[in-house]
Amino acid sequence: MNEAQPLIAVVEDEEHLAQGLLFNLQAEGYRTHHEADGDAALAWLLNPTERIAAVVLDCMLPGTDGFEIVRALRKAQRYTPVLMLTARSRPEDVLEGLEAGADDYLPKPFDLSILLVRIKSLLRRTSWQRAQTASDATPEPPQPKDEYAFNHRTIRFDHLELVAPNRTTHLTVMEADLLRYLTEREGQIVSRKEILDQVWRVHEDTDTRAIDNFIVRLRRYIEDDPSSPQHLITVRGVGYRFLANP
Structure with missing residues (x-):
């Protein structure tokens, strides 16, 4: 083969x-x-x-x-x-x-x-x-990128990475999908059930609090102080809200 x-x-x-x-x-x-x-x-x-x-x-x-x-x-x-x-x-x-x-x-x-x-x-x-990385290395006119910028950080959805001042973090597909979903609804409350159903396609009865550990990891990526989040906020008893400019 x-x-x-x-x-x-x-x-x-x-x-x-x-x-x-x-x-x-x-x-x-x-x-x-x-x-x-x-x-x-x-x-x-x-x-x-x-x-x-x-x-x-x-x-x-x-x-x-x-x-x-x-x-x-x-x-x-x-x-x-x-x-x-x-x-x-x-x-x-x-x-x-x-x-x-x-x-x-x-x-x-x-x-x-x-x-x-x-x-x-x-x-x-x-x-x-890989194609995007190769094109980045080629001197061509700049093209629009699939990105979201906030607080000196840039989520590069096309590269599956989050670029911060001192590091670049590789994202999994599911992490990138969740961040996209939240940033597209900036300021809105997104319920845990909505995340499970719309982002991760989990339709069965599940203890939705189980996703909190996942959110904790995302906060390590995007927050200056993950123990006191300013961007990815917990709405008690409901879900989460993303704020680009708290």
């Missing part, structure tokens, strides 16, 4: 499911690599022999679970797109996966065509980022 074709890593311990995923991904023209054990998967993902285009990652694995794998990858500054597979009966898995740094999720059982579309979407975003 052509090595120029994207490499998709499948981390899944259910053999029949893994083999079905591998077969269909290969039929779509992707190269694949399979790991069934969390410890072995993490070791391989941290030291791959070639660039990985995306990871399809089950949340429940023998050894290191999927959540810890994502956390370890992000801590090591590995930002390969991760699509997590979660149990349909556990919407809290979705929230934990997003909080850990996953880019997207799919509940089991899932439609294969939906999984393939989600993977293509993640790869498309990655290719856009």
Whole structure:
């Protein structure tokens, strides 16, 4: 198979499911690599022999679970797109996966065509980022950018990053999507239920307070003092409000 074709890593311990995923991904023209054990998967993902285009990652694995794998990858500054597979009966898995740094999720059982579309979407975003980075290095007339600026910070949605005076923070797709949703509604109260339904597509009954840890992480990105937020404000009992100019 052509090595120029994207490499998709499948981390899944259910053999029949893994083999079905591998077969269909290969039929779509992707190269694949399979790991069934969390410890072995993490070791391989941290030291791959070639660039990985995306990871399809089950949340429940023998050894290191999927959540810890994502956390370890992000801590090591590995930002390969991760699509997590979660149990349909556990919407809290979705929230934990997003909080850990996953880019997207799919509940089991899932439609294969939906999984393939989600993977293509993640790869498309990655290719856009590379194209934008290449164009930034080329001396051409400036083009409008997909950005939002406030308080000496700039969210670059096209690059999935937040640029602050002393650092640049890589954003996951879900982090960028939530920040976009909030900034587009600047000054408005956005409920937790609205975030779950409109941004993360979690439609089942869930303890919406579970997203607070995710908000805490976003505050570390955008606030001068995360313990006393001025931009991402909690509206007690309801949700959150974003203020560009408090």
